[in-house]
Amino acid sequence: MKFGVLQFPGSCDEVDALEAVRMVGDAELIWHRDRDLQGADAIVVPGGFSYGDYLRAGAIARFSPAMESVIEFAREGGLVLGICNGFQVLCEARLLPGALLPNVNLRFTSRQVDVEVLNSGGSFTRACALGETLSIPAKHSWGRWYADERTLAEMDEQGQFVLRYGPGQNFNGSLHDIAGVCNAEGNVMGLMPHPEHAVDELIGGSADGLKLFESMRMTVEALVA
């Protein structure tokens, strides 16, 4: 099982993500100019400020050569997880529905949040129980997830809401407290909180984030088997 973690100029959390997924499998960084995904079984698009994010978060990264390959990989059913800026990139790439708007407080905000698992059977949450609460840090200024009514209804029907902020935890103002979503096929997921910063009690105060990476490993191994 091998993870590929994308690296753009301006990525911040790519090494953290690399070390986190190495706790459950092999992993390598993939340079943004590289079209070769190096045989990765799953891709993580990490947090940060890709290309400075001076235009709109994720708007430029979506056109990078590595992302072109990731889009193809996702369309063929490959597992892709976008964290924070990675979520923004996946929305810009239209691999995930909705968009991320500036936080309601219009400030960068960093806070440990509780998120509730809404969909436990999926490719990214197999290792979680339905309704389980995960304690994971969130830190961003553009994290307010939004989608129109029709999209919301379709997503609800297809079970595309994966994580929801716990009561009082939704500081960014996301619609219906949505913290993480997946595509209709279930192989692409994005979330604003940072599971790679909750893989070690010593550092994160919680290792709950590891369950998402563990789930990805289980999903890939189930596919291979």
Place this chain on the structure above:
Amino acid sequence: MPDSATLPTLEDAISLGLTEGEYELICEKQGGPPNQVELAMYSLLWSEHCAYKHSKKLLRTLPTEGPHVVMGPGENAGAVDVGNGLVCAFKVESHNHPSAVEPFQGAATGVGGILRDIFAIGARPIAVLDSLRFGEPGESARSRYLLDGAVSGIGHYGNSIGVPTVGGEVYFEGPYEQNCLVNAMALGLAPREQLVRSAAAGPGNVVILFGASTGRDGIGGASVLASAELGEDDDKRPTVQVGDPFEESKLLECSLELLELGLLVALQDLGAAGLTSSASEMASKGEVGIDIDIAAVPLREADMEPFEVMVSESQERMLCVVEPRNVAAVLEVCEKWEVEGAAIGAVTDTGRMRVLRDGEPLGDMPVRALVDDCPLYDLAPAKPAAPLYAPPAQVLDPAASPGESLLALLASPNIASRRPLFEQYDSIVGSRTVRRPEQADAAVLALPDGGALAVSIDCNGRRVAADPRNGTIAAVLECAANLACVGAEPLGTTNNLNFGNPEKPHIAWQLTEAVAGLGEACRALQAPIVGGNVSLYNEAPAPAGPIYPTPVIGMVGRLPDAHRGGRLGFLNEGDAVALVGPFAPAQPASELAKLRGQALPDGLPLVDLGAAVAALAAVRDAVRTGALSSAHDVAEGGVAVALAECAIAGRLGADVRLGDGFWEALGPAGEDDAPNWPEGSADASLFGEAPAGILVSGPEAGLRLLAERAHVRLIGRVDGDRLRVEVDGQPLLDAAVEDLAAAHAGGLKDYFA
């Protein structure tokens, strides 16, 4: 020379901040009057900011050597050995004057500048801390604007570049109203053998400028902004630089990759005075000359004057020296990171700094004259005959009850929760942050060997104003106490001396006394100074006057086991609560005295440094063995506020007895000579301040062990959800922890609505 027809005059030199004597000395060194390019370069390198001409003699008295020191003052940053082949580079630097003009960019580029200092010596930045001072936020819209702008700017730069902001401090006092302080500290880690110095070497080697292109921003910043008192701010706006964290993120990765590949002879960042100071200092350190061809410098604007190219303070630029055979490889790494690189000059054996344009000479100066020959001045210190600072406004009725006073203190700007600030910072990127803000007295950062670094930054300027020497000792002790509370031993110290105009005798006195105290405390703690910065002329015309003297102290330490890092919150009901150290609280210069509008005292009590250092060592060792549940130093607001902070952080109350005879001395060290409580003054017992007091909780057996090495006074028990305190047998405080937490949380929140 092409412009010799219109050589600048003495008046031009004076308008650039030089004195008549300095101008004459420059003429002598040059063998005639300097031309425009030369005068611009001299005026910057001979400014206070670059030459430390009023502080260098004092700074030479500071201790700079110790067993852990790998790189001392004089390089871009200092460095200490942290074990297993790793060194920690760190430094604090000010960006006060730019932040007073434009707080967002001023603070942002302050962070950018200190980060470049760290990676310029080959270390990967792992943390930022900041130290901020503003006027009273409740009274001053300008202070709220500066606070909001500076915090946003720090967050913008640090968050975007992916270096966590793990700690800091902020104080609000009237004397900072006209001159805010924005000091930023950064830490980096490097394998010892990868450290690089900035000395240029090897005549014939190529000088490469890489990073952002050069524009007109920050022209003359070092002399205009940093070396004179601020007057009309708006005229100076174009001298403030604009930061681009994305450019710096690429520059950082590019620089570290160049060093990892062994492609560089020397590396230096471009900060104050731009190309002028970085090239001259590299040449000076290597005792060589450098030729710069300004036609090769990538420019943002085509029609820049030669002197503008040489003094521009455009951000996110680095200068390196490369052997000719490695030039292509260096430019290739630059290309990979989409960083512009250009060969702009060469190392020579002439000992001269030459500025050329396509071979045509524009300036030619002896490097030694530029960098080393600026005259150093003796200060003329004199203790002021009358108080320098007006008493603060009274905001708390002296007749208020202890309970009301405690709530007022917890909500006051200097004590209230810093959460509204630090929530705007990414404190966890990099996966090293073991203790986040408000979890412990110092930030704790995991090291790869299972140990951890601890870092703290502090300075209570009001206490330094009351007594520059003892106040500075107190600031150093507080940093050391913060480290002790997480179990760390100090390895080294950095400092930023923020003062008023040193040419005035009373400021010279503050500076001289403070540096003496700094040296004394660092010697006692064996925490030598490995680097720092000086920011003078922080004063405004009367009635505003000078800032409180603010020698900001940053201290880095190490603890052997990251899992044993101390916390500040109460942990277990039934734990004993004790006060450790030769702590003798007094009300003058305290936060309570400030809220009551009392004037500063003339002097503070002497501190028993030996006993203080011993107490800190004892607490540190107790934290390391896991004998304590919590440890927190007593600072602003005294014992009552420290108790409240432990209670709030742990969401547990306590039952406490203070006053003579109402506490139990534990062990031999405590029996005979423990300091007494201030007699007959409940206020001083509850809210009085002094250095060297640490509030700990834990099983009583552990506290008894601690008492073998330090004064330990058993004062109570962790209990329930209320904080109850008796003084001399009288119940004076009884408050729900929840109410204390609400007061504490609300103090600064509204300023960031």
